[in-house]
Amino acid sequence: xxxxxxxxxxxxxxxxxxxxxxxxxxxxxxxxxxxxxxxxxxxxxxxxxxxxxxxxxxxxxxxxxxxxxxxxxxxxxxxxxxxxxxxxxxxxxxxxxxxxxxxxxxxxxxxxxxxxxxxxxxxxxxxxxxxxxxxxxxxxxxxxxxxxxxxxxxxxxxxxxxxxxxxxxxxxxxxxxxxxxxxxxxxxxxxxxxxxxxxxxxxxxxxxxxxxxxxxxxxxxxxxxxxxxxxxxxxxxxxxxxxxxxxxxxxxxxxxxxxxxxxxxxxxxxxxxxxxxxxxxxxxxxxxxxxxxxxxxxxxxxxxxxxxxxxxxxxxxxxxxxxxxxxxxxxxxxxxxxxxxxxxxxxxxxxxxxxxxxxxxxxxxxxxxxxxxxxxxxxxxxxxxxxxxxxxxxxxxxxxxxxxxxxxxxxxxxxxxxxxxxxxxxxxxxxxxxxxxxxxxxxxxxxxxxxxxxxxxxxxxxxxxxxxxxxxxxxxx
Amino acid sequence: xxxxxxxxxxxxxxxxxxxxxxxxxxxxxxxxxxxxxxxxxxxxxxxxxxxxxxxxxxxxxxxxxxxxxxxxxxxxxxxxxxxxxxxxxxxxxxxxxxxxxxxxxxxxxxxxxxxxxxxxxxxxxxxxxxxxxxxxxxxxxxxxxxxxxxxxxxxxxxxxxxxxxxxxxxxxxxxxxxxxxxxxxxxxxxxxxxxxxxxxxxxxxxxxxxxxxxxxxxxxxxxxxxxxxxxxxxxxxxxxxxxxxxxxxxxxxxxxxxxxxxxxxxxxxxxxxxxxxxxxxxxxxxxxxxxxxxxxxxxxxxxxxxxxxxxxxxxxxxxxxxxxxxxxxxxxxxxxxxxxxxxxxxxxxxxxxxxxxxxxxxxxxxxxxxxxxxxxxxxxxxxxxxxxxxxxxxxxxxxxxxxxxxxxxxxxxxxxxxxxxxxxxxxxxxxxxxxxxxxxxxxxxxxxxxxxxxxxxxxxxxxxxxxxxxxxxxxxx
Numbered sequence: 001x002x003x004x005x006x007x008x009x010x011x012x013x014x015x016x017x018x019x020x021x022x023x024x025x026x027x028x029x030x031x032x033x034x035x036x037x038x039x040x041x042x043x044x045x046x047x048x049x050x051x052x053x054x055x056x057x058x059x060x061x062x063x064x065x066x067x068x069x070x071x072x073x074x075x076x077x078x079x080x081x082x083x084x085x086x087x088x089x090x091x092x093x094x095x096x097x098x099x100x101x102x103x104x105x106x107x108x109x110x111x112x113x114x115x116x117x118x119x120x121x122x123x124x125x126x127x128x129x130x131x132x133x134x135x136x137x138x139x140x141x142x143x144x145x146x147x148x149x150x151x152x153x154x155x156x157x158x159x160x161x162x163x164x165x166x167x168x169x170x171x172x173x174x175x176x177x178x179x180x181x182x183x184x185x186x187x188x189x190x191x192x193x194x195x196x197x198x199x200x201x202x203x204x205x206x207x208x209x210x211x212x213x214x215x216x217x218x219x220x221x222x223x224x225x226x227x228x229x230x231x232x233x234x235x236x237x238x239x240x241x242x243x244x245x246x247x248x249x250x251x252x253x254x255x256x257x258x259x260x261x262x263x264x265x266x267x268x269x270x271x272x273x274x275x276x277x278x279x280x281x282x283x284x285x286x287x288x289x290x291x292x293x294x295x296x297x298x299x300x301x302x303x304x305x306x307x308x309x310x311x312x313x314x315x316x317x318x319x320x321x322x323x324x325x326x327x328x329x330x331x332x333x334x335x336x337x338x339x340x341x342x343x344x345x346x347x348x349x350x351x352x353x354x355x356x357x358x359x360x361x362x363x364x365x366x367x368x369x370x371x372x373x374x375x376x377x378x379x380x381x382x383x384x385x386x387x388x389x390x391x392x393x394x395x396x397x398x399x400x401x402x403x404x405x406x407x408x409x410x411x412x413x414x415x416x417x418x419x420x421x422x423x424x425x426x427x428x429x430x431x432x433x434x435x436x437x438x439x440x441x442x443x444x445x446x447x448x449x450x451x452x453x454x455x456x457x458x459x460x461x462x463x464x465x466x467x468x469x470x471x472x473x474x475x476x477x
Numbered sequence: 478x479x480x481x482x483x484x485x486x487x488x489x490x491x492x493x494x495x496x497x498x499x500x501x502x503x504x505x506x507x508x509x510x511x512x513x514x515x516x517x518x519x520x521x522x523x524x525x526x527x528x529x530x531x532x533x534x535x536x537x538x539x540x541x542x543x544x545x546x547x548x549x550x551x552x553x554x555x556x557x558x559x560x561x562x563x564x565x566x567x568x569x570x571x572x573x574x575x576x577x578x579x580x581x582x583x584x585x586x587x588x589x590x591x592x593x594x595x596x597x598x599x600x601x602x603x604x605x606x607x608x609x610x611x612x613x614x615x616x617x618x619x620x621x622x623x624x625x626x627x628x629x630x631x632x633x634x635x636x637x638x639x640x641x642x643x644x645x646x647x648x649x650x651x652x653x654x655x656x657x658x659x660x661x662x663x664x665x666x667x668x669x670x671x672x673x674x675x676x677x678x679x680x681x682x683x684x685x686x687x688x689x690x691x692x693x694x695x696x697x698x699x700x701x702x703x704x705x706x707x708x709x710x711x712x713x714x715x716x717x718x719x720x721x722x723x724x725x726x727x728x729x730x731x732x733x734x735x736x737x738x739x740x741x742x743x744x745x746x747x748x749x750x751x752x753x754x755x756x757x758x759x760x761x762x763x764x765x766x767x768x769x770x771x772x773x774x775x776x777x778x779x780x781x782x783x784x785x786x787x788x789x790x791x792x793x794x795x796x797x798x799x800x801x802x803x804x805x806x807x808x809x810x811x812x813x814x815x816x817x818x819x820x821x822x823x824x825x826x827x828x829x830x831x832x833x834x835x836x837x838x839x840x841x842x843x844x845x846x847x848x849x850x851x852x853x854x855x856x857x858x859x860x861x862x863x864x865x866x867x868x869x870x871x872x873x874x875x876x877x878x879x880x881x882x883x884x885x886x887x888x889x890x891x892x893x894x895x896x897x898x899x900x901x902x903x904x905x906x907x908x909x910x911x912x913x914x915x916x917x918x919x920x921x922x923x924x925x926x927x928x929x930x931x932x933x934x935x936x937x938x939x940x941x942x943x944x945x946x947x948x949x950x951x952x953x954x
Contacts, residue, residue, distance in 0.1 A: 019480075097497060109512070121522060163671045195636065344618050362525050
């Protein structure tokens with residue numbers, strides 16, 4: 001495809017995408033294909049001869065589009081709703097064309113320095129102090145893995161060189177997080193060789209927040225048993241109920257106990273740009289590291305995870321390593337971002353953060369987040385006002401956990417009724433909700449986060465839930 | 478930015494990129510900015526008010542473009558030259574707009590199944606048997622880290638649960654690779670808690686290939702010393718000289734010794750699609766895992782690393798973990814790709830592999846690779862024929878390592894002369910070469926891999942080298 005063909009097909013594709021972004025209602029939000037259907041519709045070998053772009057796009061529309069679950073649909077209310085906003089999409093196009101590698105400063109000064117600048121912008125917006133240096137990773141899972149690797153580096157002498165095995169001088173290690181923390185913490189302790197047993201999950205209070213007193217007791221108990229506390233992961237916006245751990249109280253403990261504090265603010269950290277929600281990061285200035293995901297609630301297309309660290313030198317002592325073929329004159333005078341992690345190759349991700357922040361401006365981003373939070377409050381009020389529904393958790397941000405609780409149903413029946421209700425609403429194709437479990441109960445979960453999600457979408461989802469519930473109740477009556 | 482503004486700016490951006498792709502010669506290949514220059518030209522805070530896309534693009538051109546090192550320039554001959562080809566760029570645009578998450582099958586059936594299908598296409602093209610299951614990671618660094626985590630899982634009882642620390646039953650572990658293997662192997666053993674000392678680098682032969690007999694001796698020696706051999710990383714296309722380890726002989730040893738064999742074919746694996754080079758993966762059918770990077774030499778924009786594994790169940794037993802909020806009805810009936818690694822969120826990367834393979838067709842890709850290899854052979858012949866230059870390594874693929882070796886210069890002077898020569902050619906802005914060290918000697922390195930690199934670019938680089946060398950020789954005479 002030469003540049004003139006690129007120009008032609010690029011224009012066609014931009015038009016297709018504009019249509020796609022304009023008319024999401026054409027598609028069922030949750031894909032309706034059955035497992036294996038897409039794969040069966042595609043040839044089992046690559047073609048020998050080149051195929052026309054039009055033919056590829058025709059197959060895309062015929063075979064792949066029915067297999068899309070529409071994350072960029074305003075009635076996508078599952079998991080954490082995210083947005084690939086228009087300026088972010090354009091930035092990703094440019095990033096693919098430039099194909100920069102932000103591994104060494106010299107392999108892309110622009111990508112390297114724009115990363116530092118835009119992370120500085122975001123740091124100020126969420127109110128973290130200057131002492132936090134930033135780096136972009138792909139996902140919060142990788143960010144948390146790096147945080148815990150740095151914690152291990154700080155806690156265990158010579159661990160980079162000597163590792164953890166066959167060392168009489170290294171006791172069993174401990175990492176702490178709440179019962180509600182994300183599974184990426186489990187994966188991180190497994191990956192870095194601490195083992196799943198090293199992760200001690202601390203009980204939560206009535207609002208699903210880590211009990212700081214339990215944390216303190218657990219650390220003391222572990223020290224008495226000869227274990228070495230290495231890190232605490234506090235969460236600002238847990239995945240089920242978006243609860244906020246008491247970061248300040250946890251920071252007090254970590255400071256006293258000399259334990260690395262990592263704050264997983266992947267979702268909730270974005271809300272700190274609102275004066276009304278700045279408090280959710282109270283105490284995070286004393287954390288050792290923090291992750292917030294602009295691809296979650298800041299309208300940046302996936303993937304872009306912002307990692308901030310007050311002790312980036314520890315991350316670098318864990319990972320920096322320069323073979324001859326990557327040595328440059330600038331070494332020492334600049335930060336080569338490959339030194340801050342496992343990954344050598346690094347996309348030009350800062351471009352989309354830059355374009356999104358400039359194109360929206362901070363004021364408009366605050367307004368969108370405030371609107372999402374307000375929509376969630378309204379929904380929570382509707383749930384609270386309906387005697388057939390029951391809210392299962394507080395609503396600190398823009399996620400509401402609740403269940404259908406028709407009178408006269410036993411516990412088991414209520415569980416099954418909610419599962420059926422979830423299927424029924426998702427089967428309509430009009431919305432996509434997901435579920436979780438709150439204090440052992442099956443919970444419906446509505447997450448408001450897409451840029452274009454407005455009152456009518458949330459109201460529509462609520463009306464649909466009630467209509468489906470009425471139908472299910474009648475059917476079983 | 479509403480859909481109609483997206484359409485307008487999208488068209489403008491497509492035109493900008495078409496121009497960019499058409500006239501790379503407008504730019505110096507290696508950026509000429511000084512450290513800090515870009516950052517200093519940008520504001521230190523995000524704007525409050527929205528800015529026009531035109532203003533953002535104007536700043537992009539004014540501030541960022543001078544800070545780009547042009548990876549998508551046909552005279553980029555450094556590191557491994559890569560290409561963001563036109564169909565790959567368009568696919569990445571589409572991927573950003575769709576914003577799919579290929580974590581669970583249901584969160585994107587299309588992304589999940591297209592990943593399996595396109596990895597099947599690539600697997601057949603490079604001649605790996607059906608027994609290899611594939612998954613896409615971002616980088617080979619992450620792929621190798623996962624391979625070594627799986628090797629650890631296979632070798633150490635209960636390591637997922639109990640980790641490596643404070644275990645009397647776990648001896649010191651060993652991973653082997655050649656002296657020429659990539660630094661990502663070092664980073665992987667550090668990250669997963671084995672420690673840098675666990676990595677034993679095996680000597681290479683005259684052609685920079687791992688000595689299988691030395692590997693055998695090292696494993697035996699380590700066993701006698703009570704260490705546990707866990708994995709061998711063999712490289713097909715090392716980073717300095719693109720040497721190819723004797724994979725078949727290494728596979729024999731790994732089979733006998735029950736040690737995990739991971740093949741790092743990030744660069745060289747692509748060449749196996751050529752009948753003339755299929756032999757570079759001889760023996761890899763007996764590897765446990767293999768990585769090849771379509772973003773390196775298959776014209777796919779960064780990042781897309783293809784990981785193949787004959788024992789993906791071991792990767793899954795190391796990592797699979799499903800919290801309630803990610804549980805779906807399909808669990809069991811489908812592969813949820815989040816089970817195959819640390820990262821939960823996963824971009825729709827398969828789309829660009831699909832579009833590139835279809836748009837080019839396998840035949841044309843083979844022709845491009847064969848052409849690159851032929852260009853490297855020609856360059857090697859010019860080097861060999863010039864009494865002032867000396868080739869430092871064989872040329873199995875499309876990379877040539879050599880040095881300027883004017884008569885009468887001592888060793889130290891020759892080193893410095895080559896450093897000066899490298900600066901001189903890169904300072905012209907006409908080409909970008911990098912260097913390495915071969916048997917202790919500073920080596921110039923020309924890597925041919927960009928789609929549009931043709932005879933005139935390689936000849937131009939060679940003529941420029943000779944002209945700069947002559948100028949330097951005259952200046953010091």
